Amino acid sequence: MANDKSxxxxxxxxxxxxxxIFRLALSMCPAVGISTTVMNGFMLGVAVLFVQVxxxxxxxxxxxxxxxxxxxxxxxxxxxxxVTVIDMVLAAYMPExxxxxxxxxxxxxxxxxxxxRLEMFACKEPVGASFWDGLGxxxxxxxxxMTIGLVRELLGSGAILGYxxxxxxxxxxxxxxxxxxxxVGLMMAFFNYIELYYKRKKGFKS
Amino acid sequence: xxxxxxxxIRLTLSCLLAAFVMGIFFxxxxxxxxxxxxxxxxxxMYSLLxxxxxxxxxxxxxxxxxxxYIVTDPAGKSIGYxxxxxxxxxxxxxxxxxxxxxxxxxxxPVTVTADDAAEAESRDKAIKAALGAGKEAVYADDKTIxxxxxxxxxxxxxxxxxxxxxxxxxxxxxxxxDFGIRGLAIVEHEEDPGxxxxxxxxxxxxxxxxxSFATLKTLDVVKEPLPDAYAKAMEGVKGExxxxxxxxxxxxxxxxxxxxxxxxxxxxxxxxxxxxxxAYRINILDNxxxxxxxxVPF
Numbered sequence: 001m002a003n004d005k006s007x008x009x010x011x012x013x014x015x016x017x018x019x020x021i022f023r024l025a026l027s028m029c030p031a032v033g034i035s036t037t038v039m040n041g042f043m044l045g046v047a048v049l050f051v052q053v054x055x056x057x058x059x060x061x062x063x064x065x066x067x068x069x070x071x072x073x074x075x076x077x078x079x080x081x082x083v084t085v086i087d088m089v090l091a092a093y094m095p096e097x098x099x100x101x102x103x104x105x106x107x108x109x110x111x112x113x114x115x116x117r118l119e120m121f122a123c124k125e126p127v128g129a130s131f132w133d134g135l136g137x138x139x140x141x142x143x144x145x146m147t148i149g150l151v152r153e154l155l156g157s158g159a160i161l162g163y164x165x166x167x168x169x170x171x172x173x174x175x176x177x178x179x180x181x182x183x184v185g186l187m188m189a190f191f192n193y194i195e196l197y198y199k200r201k202k203g204f205k206s
Numbered sequence: 207x208x209x210x211x212x213x214x215i216r217l218t219l220s221c222l223l224a225a226f227v228m229g230i231f232f233x234x235x236x237x238x239x240x241x242x243x244x245x246x247x248x249x250x251m252y253s254l255l256x257x258x259x260x261x262x263x264x265x266x267x268x269x270x271x272x273x274x275y276i277v278t279d280p281a282g283k284s285i286g287y288x289x290x291x292x293x294x295x296x297x298x299x300x301x302x303x304x305x306x307x308x309x310x311x312x313x314x315p316v317t318v319t320a321d322d323a324a325e326a327e328s329r330d331k332a333i334k335a336a337l338g339a340g341k342e343a344v345y346a347d348d349k350t351i352x353x354x355x356x357x358x359x360x361x362x363x364x365x366x367x368x369x370x371x372x373x374x375x376x377x378x379x380x381x382x383x384d385f386g387i388r389g390l391a392i393v394e395h396e397e398d399p400g401x402x403x404x405x406x407x408x409x410x411x412x413x414x415x416x417x418s419f420a421t422l423k424t425l426d427v428v429k430e431p432l433p434d435a436y437a438k439a440m441e442g443v444k445g446e447x448x449x450x451x452x453x454x455x456x457x458x459x460x461x462x463x464x465x466x467x468x469x470x471x472x473x474x475x476x477x478x479x480x481x482x483x484x485a486y487r488i489n490i491l492d493n494x495x496x497x498x499x500x501x502v503p504f
Contacts, residue, residue, distance in 0.1 A: 036399045067216050069209075074220055081224040085231045092235035095242040099394070157400055172465055175400030 007132040014136020021144030021184065022191045026113040031148060032180025034104045038161050041149030043097050045142025047086050047105050049135070052114050054082040056122040056134030063123045075118045076109070083108045113141060151183050251363055254380035254389035255353060266356045269363075270504045271324065274348040274487070275333065277303055279341040284311055286343050287491055288323065288333060291315075293503050299323060300500065301336055301343075308490040310498055350484065352504040359383050359504055364484050368476030370395055371402050371469045375476060385419035385485045390477065402469030410463055410470070412440035414477060416456045419485065422478055426459040427471050436461075 005013070020026050027048075035041045055078050059066070066074050087105050090098040098105070108114070117137050122130040153159055156174035158166035173179050257263050275286035284305050291300045299316040318332035326345065333343050351363035362381040367374050373396035380389040392406040404410055409432065417425060439451040462470040495502055 065216065067213050070213055070217060073217060077220055077224050081227050084228050088228075088231050088235045088239070092238035092242065095239075095246060103396075172400065176398065 005129075007128070010129060010132040011136035011139065014133065014138070014140040015143060016140075018137075019140040019144055019191075020113040020137055021141060021148070022188050024113070024116075025188070026116060027111045027141065028181075028184065030104055030107060030111065031145060031184060032177050034101060035145050035148040035152060035180060035183075036156065036175055037153040037159075038146055038149040040101060041145030041147075042142065043101055044104055044108075045138070045145045047090070047101075048108055048111065048114070048141050049138030050086050051079060051082045051108050051111075052117060052138040052141075053131060053134040054085075055079050055114055055118060056130040057127060058082075059118045059122040060125060060127045060130035066123070071119070071123065072115075075115050078118070079111075079114050080109050113137060147187065148180065148183050151187070152179065250378050250391045250393060251351065251380075254363065254378060254391055255361060256389070264355070267360075268354050268503070270352045270354065270502075272350045272352060272491070273323075273329065274346045274350075275301075275343040276346050277337075277341055277343045286333075288316065288329065289491075289495075289500075289502055290320075290504075291500060291502055293501055297503065299332075301333055302491075302494065302500070304490065304494060308494065310494050313498070313500065350488070354504050357503070361388055362484070362488070364480065365393070366476060366480030368472065368479065370472045371397050371466070375405070375469075375472060377473070377476065377480070379477065379480060381481065381484070385422075385481060387414045387417045387422065387477070387481070390414045392473075397466065397469050401463070402466040404463050404466060405469055405473050408441045409437045410461075411473075413455075413458075413460050415440075416452060418457070419481070421457045422481055425474060425478055427462050427467070427474050428459045429462045429467060432461040 014020070018024055021028070021031050030044060034044050055075070058078050059075065083106065086108075090105060117134065121133045125133070150160065152174045153161075154166070155171050156169065156179070158164060158169045174183070251269075252263060255267075270290050272290075273288040275288065277284045277286040284303050286301055286303045288299060288301050291298050299318050301314045301316050303311040303313070305311055314336045316332050316336040318329065322328035322332065330343070330345060337343060347367075349365060352359060353361040353363060360383065362383075362385075363378065364381065365376065365378050367376045369375070375392065375397070376394040378391045378393050379387065382388050390411045392411060395403065395405065397403045397405060433455075435451050436455050439449075460470060460474050494500075
Protein backbone atom coordinates (compact mmCIF):
# COMPACT_ATOMS: atom_id res chain seq x y z
CA MET A 1 0.00 0.00 0.00
CA ALA A 2 1.91 2.99 -1.23
CA ASN A 3 1.27 6.29 0.42
CA ASP A 4 0.35 9.09 -1.93
CA LYS A 5 0.58 11.91 0.61
CA SER A 6 3.51 14.28 0.61
CA UNK A 7 5.66 14.67 3.69
CA UNK A 8 4.12 18.02 4.60
CA UNK A 9 0.63 16.59 4.28
CA UNK A 10 1.60 13.81 6.67
CA UNK A 11 2.86 16.30 9.25
CA UNK A 12 -0.21 18.50 8.86
CA UNK A 13 -2.40 15.44 9.19
CA UNK A 14 -0.91 14.71 12.62
CA UNK A 15 -1.27 18.28 13.81
CA UNK A 16 -4.75 19.07 12.53
CA UNK A 17 -6.88 16.38 10.99
CA UNK A 18 -5.83 13.56 13.26
CA UNK A 19 -4.55 15.49 16.26
CA UNK A 20 -3.90 12.82 18.90
CA ILE A 21 -5.57 14.71 21.71
CA PHE A 22 -8.39 16.70 20.14
CA ARG A 23 -9.41 14.44 17.27
CA LEU A 24 -8.31 10.92 18.15
CA ALA A 25 -8.77 11.43 21.92
CA LEU A 26 -5.88 9.10 22.68
CA SER A 27 -3.44 9.31 25.60
CA MET A 28 -5.85 11.35 27.69
CA CYS A 29 -4.33 10.23 30.97
CA PRO A 30 -1.09 12.22 30.61
CA ALA A 31 -2.96 15.00 28.87
CA VAL A 32 -4.98 15.69 31.99
CA GLY A 33 -2.28 14.61 34.43
CA ILE A 34 0.65 16.80 33.50
CA SER A 35 -0.74 19.62 31.39
CA THR A 36 -1.02 21.99 34.34
CA THR A 37 1.47 24.45 32.88
CA VAL A 38 2.68 25.29 29.38
CA MET A 39 6.23 24.24 30.22
CA ASN A 40 5.18 20.80 31.51
CA GLY A 41 3.14 20.24 28.36
CA PHE A 42 6.05 21.28 26.20
CA MET A 43 8.56 19.02 27.96
CA LEU A 44 6.34 15.96 27.80
CA GLY A 45 5.50 16.84 24.20
CA VAL A 46 9.20 16.85 23.29
CA ALA A 47 9.69 13.48 24.98
CA VAL A 48 6.70 11.97 23.15
CA LEU A 49 7.88 13.48 19.87
CA PHE A 50 11.26 11.84 20.29
CA VAL A 51 9.83 8.46 21.24
CA GLN A 52 7.22 8.54 18.46
CA VAL A 53 9.71 9.42 15.72
CA UNK A 54 12.34 6.93 16.89
CA UNK A 55 9.83 4.10 17.32
CA UNK A 56 8.20 4.78 13.95
CA UNK A 57 11.58 4.74 12.27
CA UNK A 58 12.69 1.56 14.01
CA UNK A 59 9.51 -0.38 13.28
CA UNK A 60 9.40 0.84 9.71
CA UNK A 61 12.97 -0.30 9.19
CA UNK A 62 12.48 -3.78 10.59
CA UNK A 63 8.88 -4.32 9.44
CA UNK A 64 9.91 -7.16 7.13
CA UNK A 65 11.49 -9.26 9.86
CA UNK A 66 8.75 -8.79 12.48
CA UNK A 67 6.72 -11.94 12.79
CA UNK A 68 3.10 -10.83 12.25
CA UNK A 69 1.85 -12.80 15.24
CA UNK A 70 4.16 -11.03 17.67
CA UNK A 71 3.89 -7.46 16.43
CA UNK A 72 2.55 -6.06 19.69
CA UNK A 73 5.38 -7.33 21.93
CA UNK A 74 7.87 -5.95 19.42
CA UNK A 75 6.16 -2.55 19.42
CA UNK A 76 6.11 -2.45 23.19
CA UNK A 77 9.75 -3.43 23.36
CA UNK A 78 10.73 -0.74 20.85
CA UNK A 79 8.77 1.96 22.65
CA UNK A 80 10.09 0.89 26.03
CA UNK A 81 13.65 1.05 24.76
CA UNK A 82 13.33 4.58 23.43
CA VAL A 83 11.47 5.74 26.53
CA THR A 84 14.26 4.37 28.71
CA VAL A 85 16.79 6.17 26.53
CA ILE A 86 15.09 9.55 26.80
CA ASP A 87 14.45 8.95 30.49
CA MET A 88 18.16 8.43 31.12
CA VAL A 89 19.19 11.33 28.90
CA LEU A 90 16.78 13.73 30.61
CA ALA A 91 17.87 12.61 34.07
CA ALA A 92 21.50 13.15 33.16
CA TYR A 93 21.43 16.41 31.24
CA MET A 94 18.24 18.20 32.31
CA PRO A 95 17.91 17.31 35.99
CA GLU A 96 15.61 20.20 36.85
CA UNK A 97 13.04 19.42 34.21
CA UNK A 98 13.34 15.73 35.00
CA UNK A 99 12.62 16.29 38.68
CA UNK A 100 9.25 17.76 37.71
CA UNK A 101 8.09 15.20 35.17
CA UNK A 102 10.18 12.11 35.75
CA UNK A 103 7.26 9.82 36.48
CA UNK A 104 5.33 10.91 33.40
CA UNK A 105 8.26 10.20 31.10
CA UNK A 106 8.22 6.57 32.20
CA UNK A 107 4.49 6.48 31.52
CA UNK A 108 5.08 7.18 27.83
CA UNK A 109 5.60 3.42 27.43
CA UNK A 110 1.86 2.97 27.83
CA UNK A 111 0.78 5.81 25.56
CA UNK A 112 -1.88 4.52 23.20
CA UNK A 113 -1.02 7.04 20.52
CA UNK A 114 2.46 5.62 19.88
CA UNK A 115 1.43 1.96 19.63
CA UNK A 116 -1.53 2.97 17.49
CA ARG A 117 0.68 4.85 15.02
CA LEU A 118 3.07 1.91 14.77
CA GLU A 119 0.22 -0.48 14.08
CA MET A 120 -1.67 1.78 11.69
CA PHE A 121 1.19 3.36 9.81
CA ALA A 122 4.81 2.45 10.46
CA CYS A 123 4.42 -1.29 9.96
CA LYS A 124 3.08 -0.81 6.44
CA GLU A 125 4.73 2.30 5.10
CA PRO A 126 8.28 3.12 3.97
CA VAL A 127 10.80 4.65 6.35
CA GLY A 128 10.51 8.22 5.01
CA ALA A 129 6.73 8.41 5.28
CA SER A 130 6.85 6.87 8.77
CA PHE A 131 9.27 9.53 9.89
CA TRP A 132 6.98 12.35 8.72
CA ASP A 133 3.94 10.66 10.22
CA GLY A 134 5.73 10.21 13.54
CA LEU A 135 6.86 13.82 13.46
CA GLY A 136 3.34 15.05 12.72
CA UNK A 137 1.78 12.96 15.48
CA UNK A 138 4.42 14.03 17.96
CA UNK A 139 4.03 17.68 17.09
CA UNK A 140 0.25 17.35 17.24
CA UNK A 141 0.51 15.88 20.72
CA UNK A 142 2.96 18.56 21.82
CA UNK A 143 0.79 21.40 20.53
CA UNK A 144 -2.28 19.85 22.12
CA UNK A 145 -0.53 19.54 25.47
CA MET A 146 0.74 23.11 25.31
CA THR A 147 -2.69 24.49 24.44
CA ILE A 148 -4.31 22.69 27.34
CA GLY A 149 -1.42 23.77 29.54
CA LEU A 150 -1.90 27.37 28.51
CA VAL A 151 -5.59 27.39 29.42
CA ARG A 152 -5.06 25.57 32.71
CA GLU A 153 -2.06 27.62 33.78
CA LEU A 154 -3.81 30.88 32.96
CA LEU A 155 -7.07 29.98 34.70
CA GLY A 156 -5.56 27.99 37.57
CA SER A 157 -2.45 29.94 38.55
CA GLY A 158 -3.01 33.20 36.69
CA ALA A 159 0.35 32.81 34.98
CA ILE A 160 1.89 31.93 31.62
CA LEU A 161 5.20 30.06 31.50
CA GLY A 162 5.60 30.76 35.21
CA TYR A 163 5.26 34.54 34.83
CA UNK A 164 2.41 36.04 36.76
CA UNK A 165 0.21 37.83 34.24
CA UNK A 166 -3.12 38.16 36.01
CA UNK A 167 -1.85 38.84 39.51
CA UNK A 168 -4.49 36.60 41.05
CA UNK A 169 -5.65 33.01 40.76
CA UNK A 170 -9.03 32.93 39.01
CA UNK A 171 -10.04 29.29 39.50
CA UNK A 172 -7.91 27.02 41.64
CA UNK A 173 -9.97 24.11 40.32
CA UNK A 174 -8.21 24.14 36.94
CA UNK A 175 -4.96 22.93 38.49
CA UNK A 176 -6.56 19.67 39.62
CA UNK A 177 -6.44 16.64 37.32
CA UNK A 178 -10.21 16.46 36.95
CA UNK A 179 -10.28 19.93 35.43
CA UNK A 180 -8.10 18.58 32.62
CA UNK A 181 -11.12 16.70 31.30
CA UNK A 182 -13.20 19.85 31.24
CA UNK A 183 -10.53 21.74 29.34
CA VAL A 184 -9.98 18.92 26.85
CA GLY A 185 -13.73 18.53 26.35
CA LEU A 186 -14.35 22.23 25.84
CA MET A 187 -11.43 22.55 23.45
CA MET A 188 -12.57 19.53 21.48
CA ALA A 189 -15.96 21.13 21.10
CA PHE A 190 -14.29 24.34 20.05
CA PHE A 191 -12.16 22.68 17.38
CA ASN A 192 -15.10 20.68 16.08
CA TYR A 193 -17.09 23.88 15.81
CA ILE A 194 -14.34 25.60 13.83
CA GLU A 195 -14.04 22.66 11.47
CA LEU A 196 -17.77 22.62 10.87
CA TYR A 197 -17.83 26.34 10.32
CA TYR A 198 -15.17 26.18 7.61
CA LYS A 199 -16.76 23.18 5.96
CA ARG A 200 -20.08 24.99 5.74
CA LYS A 201 -18.40 28.07 4.39
CA LYS A 202 -16.77 26.05 1.65
CA GLY A 203 -20.15 24.64 0.80
CA PHE A 204 -19.63 21.08 1.96
CA LYS A 205 -22.34 19.27 3.79
CA SER A 206 -21.40 18.81 7.38
CA UNK B 207 6.98 -26.10 15.71
CA UNK B 208 8.87 -24.10 13.13
CA UNK B 209 6.76 -21.07 14.00
CA UNK B 210 7.55 -21.36 17.67
CA UNK B 211 11.25 -21.42 16.96
CA UNK B 212 11.13 -18.40 14.63
CA UNK B 213 9.12 -16.44 17.17
CA UNK B 214 11.52 -17.34 19.97
CA ILE B 215 14.57 -16.45 17.93
CA ARG B 216 13.20 -13.16 16.65
CA LEU B 217 11.90 -11.99 20.01
CA THR B 218 15.18 -12.93 21.67
CA LEU B 219 17.11 -11.01 19.06
CA SER B 220 14.90 -7.92 19.50
CA CYS B 221 15.35 -8.12 23.25
CA LEU B 222 19.11 -8.37 22.91
CA LEU B 223 19.18 -5.44 20.54
CA ALA B 224 17.01 -3.36 22.88
CA ALA B 225 19.21 -4.27 25.83
CA PHE B 226 22.27 -3.27 23.84
CA VAL B 227 20.84 0.18 22.99
CA MET B 228 19.73 0.78 26.58
CA GLY B 229 23.08 -0.38 27.90
CA ILE B 230 24.97 2.05 25.69
CA PHE B 231 22.86 4.97 26.86
CA PHE B 232 23.14 3.90 30.47
CA UNK B 233 26.92 3.92 30.31
CA UNK B 234 26.87 7.25 28.50
CA UNK B 235 24.64 8.99 31.00
CA UNK B 236 25.38 7.38 34.37
CA UNK B 237 28.36 9.59 35.13
CA UNK B 238 26.52 12.80 34.32
CA UNK B 239 23.57 11.67 36.43
CA UNK B 240 25.65 10.91 39.47
CA UNK B 241 27.44 14.20 39.08
CA UNK B 242 24.09 16.01 38.91
CA UNK B 243 22.81 14.42 42.08
CA UNK B 244 26.00 15.30 43.89
CA UNK B 245 26.01 18.91 42.65
CA UNK B 246 22.36 19.30 43.53
CA UNK B 247 22.87 18.01 47.05
CA UNK B 248 25.84 20.29 47.64
CA UNK B 249 23.95 23.26 46.29
CA UNK B 250 21.06 22.62 48.65
CA MET B 251 23.43 22.12 51.56
CA TYR B 252 25.40 25.30 51.03
CA SER B 253 22.35 27.42 50.32
CA LEU B 254 20.81 26.16 53.58
CA LEU B 255 23.92 27.23 55.42
CA UNK B 256 23.59 30.67 53.89
CA UNK B 257 26.34 30.49 51.28
CA UNK B 258 25.18 31.73 47.90
CA UNK B 259 25.91 29.73 44.74
CA UNK B 260 29.25 30.83 43.34
CA UNK B 261 30.35 32.65 46.49
CA UNK B 262 33.43 31.04 48.07
CA UNK B 263 32.94 29.08 51.26
CA UNK B 264 35.52 30.06 53.92
CA UNK B 265 38.28 27.52 54.31
CA UNK B 266 37.73 27.22 58.04
CA UNK B 267 34.31 25.70 57.38
CA UNK B 268 34.42 21.92 57.28
CA UNK B 269 31.67 19.35 56.80
CA UNK B 270 31.78 15.97 58.53
CA UNK B 271 29.30 13.24 57.72
CA UNK B 272 27.95 10.75 60.26
CA UNK B 273 26.14 7.68 58.94
CA UNK B 274 23.73 5.65 61.05
CA TYR B 275 23.50 1.88 60.68
CA ILE B 276 21.39 -0.83 62.23
CA VAL B 277 23.62 -3.64 63.45
CA THR B 278 22.21 -7.13 63.84
CA ASP B 279 24.04 -9.93 65.63
CA PRO B 280 22.88 -13.05 67.52
CA ALA B 281 22.49 -11.01 70.71
CA GLY B 282 19.97 -8.64 69.12
CA LYS B 283 19.90 -5.29 67.44
CA SER B 284 22.11 -2.32 68.13
CA ILE B 285 22.88 0.99 66.51
CA GLY B 286 26.09 1.78 64.71
CA TYR B 287 27.50 5.16 63.69
CA UNK B 288 30.29 5.69 61.20
CA UNK B 289 32.10 8.78 62.43
CA UNK B 290 35.30 10.48 61.36
CA UNK B 291 37.86 10.39 64.17
CA UNK B 292 41.10 12.09 65.06
CA UNK B 293 42.18 15.66 64.65
CA UNK B 294 44.67 17.42 62.44
CA UNK B 295 46.77 15.14 60.28
CA UNK B 296 45.79 11.87 61.93
CA UNK B 297 42.26 11.29 60.74
CA UNK B 298 40.40 8.11 60.12
CA UNK B 299 36.98 6.57 60.51
CA UNK B 300 35.50 4.57 63.36
CA UNK B 301 32.37 2.50 63.60
CA UNK B 302 30.80 3.04 67.00
CA UNK B 303 28.24 0.50 68.13
CA UNK B 304 25.75 1.50 70.82
CA UNK B 305 23.10 -0.60 72.51
CA UNK B 306 19.51 0.54 72.62
CA UNK B 307 20.06 2.31 75.96
CA UNK B 308 22.84 4.41 74.48
CA UNK B 309 25.77 2.58 76.08
CA UNK B 310 28.89 1.89 74.09
CA UNK B 311 29.33 -1.74 73.03
CA UNK B 312 32.46 -1.39 70.98
CA UNK B 313 34.45 0.87 68.73
CA UNK B 314 36.06 -0.47 65.59
CA PRO B 315 38.43 1.41 63.34
CA VAL B 316 37.31 1.36 59.71
CA THR B 317 39.86 1.64 56.95
CA VAL B 318 38.22 3.74 54.30
CA THR B 319 39.14 6.91 52.44
CA ALA B 320 36.94 9.98 52.71
CA ASP B 321 35.80 9.64 49.09
CA ASP B 322 34.91 5.98 49.55
CA ALA B 323 33.00 6.76 52.72
CA ALA B 324 30.75 9.10 50.76
CA GLU B 325 29.78 6.30 48.36
CA ALA B 326 27.15 3.97 49.79
CA GLU B 327 28.58 0.83 48.20
CA SER B 328 32.21 1.18 49.18
CA ARG B 329 31.18 2.41 52.64
CA ASP B 330 29.04 -0.67 53.30
CA LYS B 331 31.91 -2.87 52.19
CA ALA B 332 34.45 -1.20 54.47
CA ILE B 333 32.11 -1.47 57.46
CA LYS B 334 31.46 -5.13 56.73
CA ALA B 335 35.18 -5.78 56.62
CA ALA B 336 35.69 -3.94 59.92
CA LEU B 337 32.88 -5.79 61.72
CA GLY B 338 33.98 -9.26 60.70
CA ALA B 339 31.70 -12.29 60.61
CA GLY B 340 28.59 -12.71 62.74
CA LYS B 341 27.48 -9.09 62.60
CA GLU B 342 25.51 -7.42 59.91
CA ALA B 343 25.17 -3.67 59.43
CA VAL B 344 22.37 -2.18 57.34
CA TYR B 345 22.43 1.48 56.43
CA ALA B 346 19.46 3.25 58.02
CA ASP B 347 19.38 5.86 55.24
CA ASP B 348 20.26 8.48 57.79
CA LYS B 349 23.13 10.81 57.08
CA THR B 350 23.89 13.77 59.29
CA ILE B 351 26.41 16.39 58.37
CA UNK B 352 28.07 18.30 61.15
CA UNK B 353 29.36 21.69 60.09
CA UNK B 354 32.29 23.19 61.91
CA UNK B 355 34.01 26.53 61.61
CA UNK B 356 37.50 26.70 63.10
CA UNK B 357 36.87 23.40 64.86
CA UNK B 358 33.71 24.57 66.65
CA UNK B 359 30.32 23.24 65.67
CA UNK B 360 28.17 25.78 63.89
CA UNK B 361 25.34 23.77 62.39
CA UNK B 362 23.86 20.38 61.58
CA UNK B 363 22.54 19.32 58.22
CA UNK B 364 20.12 16.44 58.20
CA UNK B 365 17.75 14.90 55.75
CA UNK B 366 14.27 13.70 56.57
CA UNK B 367 11.59 11.78 54.75
CA UNK B 368 7.96 11.57 55.79
CA UNK B 369 4.50 11.00 54.36
CA UNK B 370 2.94 13.84 52.43
CA UNK B 371 -0.55 14.12 50.96
CA UNK B 372 -0.08 11.24 48.50
CA UNK B 373 3.58 10.25 48.35
CA UNK B 374 6.46 10.95 50.68
CA UNK B 375 8.24 14.27 51.04
CA UNK B 376 12.02 14.49 51.35
CA UNK B 377 13.49 17.49 53.06
CA UNK B 378 16.86 18.77 54.12
CA UNK B 379 17.13 20.71 57.35
CA UNK B 380 19.84 22.98 58.66
CA UNK B 381 19.82 23.24 62.45
CA UNK B 382 21.68 25.51 64.80
CA UNK B 383 23.69 23.89 67.56
CA ASP B 384 20.75 24.40 69.94
CA PHE B 385 18.49 22.54 67.45
CA GLY B 386 16.67 25.68 66.36
CA ILE B 387 15.91 25.68 62.65
CA ARG B 388 18.26 27.55 60.40
CA GLY B 389 16.84 26.53 57.07
CA LEU B 390 14.51 24.09 55.34
CA ALA B 391 14.67 22.85 51.77
CA ILE B 392 12.14 20.54 50.13
CA VAL B 393 14.25 18.10 48.14
CA GLU B 394 11.63 15.85 46.63
CA HIS B 395 7.85 15.73 46.74
CA GLU B 396 4.84 14.74 44.67
CA GLU B 397 2.22 17.12 46.03
CA ASP B 398 -0.43 18.58 43.72
CA PRO B 399 0.97 21.36 41.57
CA GLY B 400 -0.50 24.71 42.54
CA UNK B 401 -1.78 23.41 45.88
CA UNK B 402 0.48 21.17 47.96
CA UNK B 403 3.46 21.86 45.72
CA UNK B 404 3.54 25.37 47.16
CA UNK B 405 5.38 23.87 50.14
CA UNK B 406 8.61 24.47 48.24
CA UNK B 407 7.88 28.17 47.88
CA UNK B 408 9.68 30.59 50.17
CA UNK B 409 6.52 31.96 51.77
CA UNK B 410 5.72 28.56 53.22
CA UNK B 411 8.99 26.82 54.00
CA UNK B 412 10.72 29.93 55.31
CA UNK B 413 8.13 30.09 58.10
CA UNK B 414 10.21 27.40 59.78
CA UNK B 415 13.37 29.50 59.87
CA UNK B 416 14.14 30.79 63.34
CA UNK B 417 11.80 28.44 65.19
CA SER B 418 13.58 27.39 68.35
CA PHE B 419 13.69 23.82 69.63
CA ALA B 420 11.22 24.66 72.40
CA THR B 421 8.78 26.33 70.00
CA LEU B 422 9.07 23.43 67.61
CA LYS B 423 7.92 20.93 70.23
CA THR B 424 4.48 22.53 70.39
CA LEU B 425 4.38 23.97 66.88
CA ASP B 426 0.89 24.01 65.42
CA VAL B 427 -0.68 24.74 62.04
CA VAL B 428 -3.31 27.47 61.80
CA LYS B 429 -5.76 28.08 58.99
CA GLU B 430 -5.47 31.82 58.86
CA PRO B 431 -4.53 34.11 56.01
CA LEU B 432 -0.82 34.72 55.84
CA PRO B 433 -0.06 38.38 56.68
CA ASP B 434 1.19 40.20 53.59
CA ALA B 435 4.17 41.83 55.26
CA TYR B 436 5.34 38.48 56.63
CA ALA B 437 5.05 36.78 53.23
CA LYS B 438 7.06 39.54 51.59
CA ALA B 439 9.73 39.41 54.27
CA MET B 440 10.06 35.64 53.81
CA GLU B 441 10.32 35.87 50.05
CA GLY B 442 13.35 38.02 50.63
CA VAL B 443 11.84 41.27 49.39
CA LYS B 444 14.08 43.86 50.95
CA GLY B 445 11.94 46.05 53.11
CA GLU B 446 12.98 48.50 55.77
CA UNK B 447 11.93 46.26 58.60
CA UNK B 448 12.10 42.79 57.02
CA UNK B 449 14.20 41.47 59.85
CA UNK B 450 11.87 42.95 62.43
CA UNK B 451 8.82 41.31 60.85
CA UNK B 452 10.54 37.92 60.75
CA UNK B 453 11.44 38.37 64.41
CA UNK B 454 7.85 39.22 65.27
CA UNK B 455 6.51 35.94 63.80
CA UNK B 456 9.41 33.86 65.10
CA UNK B 457 7.31 31.84 67.52
CA UNK B 458 4.05 32.00 65.63
CA UNK B 459 2.31 28.82 64.46
CA UNK B 460 2.72 27.78 60.83
CA UNK B 461 0.19 29.38 58.47
CA UNK B 462 -1.35 26.59 56.38
CA UNK B 463 -1.34 26.85 52.61
CA UNK B 464 -4.69 27.63 51.02
CA UNK B 465 -6.22 24.38 49.79
CA UNK B 466 -3.36 22.29 51.11
CA UNK B 467 -3.87 21.94 54.84
CA UNK B 468 -2.85 18.29 54.77
CA UNK B 469 0.44 19.02 53.00
CA UNK B 470 1.13 21.89 55.41
CA UNK B 471 0.44 19.66 58.40
CA UNK B 472 2.56 16.86 56.95
CA UNK B 473 5.57 19.11 56.55
CA UNK B 474 5.15 20.64 60.01
CA UNK B 475 4.79 17.30 61.76
CA UNK B 476 7.54 15.78 59.67
CA UNK B 477 9.97 18.53 60.54
CA UNK B 478 9.01 18.30 64.21
CA UNK B 479 9.58 14.54 64.23
CA UNK B 480 12.84 14.69 62.33
CA UNK B 481 14.32 17.33 64.60
CA UNK B 482 13.15 15.62 67.80
CA UNK B 483 14.63 12.27 66.79
CA UNK B 484 17.85 13.87 65.67
CA ALA B 485 18.29 15.85 68.88
CA TYR B 486 17.78 12.67 70.91
CA ARG B 487 20.27 10.67 68.87
CA ILE B 488 23.01 13.25 68.64
CA ASN B 489 22.88 13.80 72.41
CA ILE B 490 23.39 10.09 73.02
CA LEU B 491 26.23 9.95 70.51
CA ASP B 492 27.87 13.03 72.00
CA ASN B 493 27.65 11.58 75.50
CA UNK B 494 29.33 8.38 74.43
CA UNK B 495 32.05 10.21 72.55
CA UNK B 496 32.71 12.33 75.63
CA UNK B 497 32.65 9.47 78.15
CA UNK B 498 34.92 7.26 76.09
CA UNK B 499 37.29 10.10 75.18
CA UNK B 500 36.96 9.39 71.50
CA UNK B 501 38.62 12.23 69.65
CA VAL B 502 36.51 13.55 66.81
CA PRO B 503 37.13 16.52 64.55
CA PHE B 504 33.72 18.05 65.22
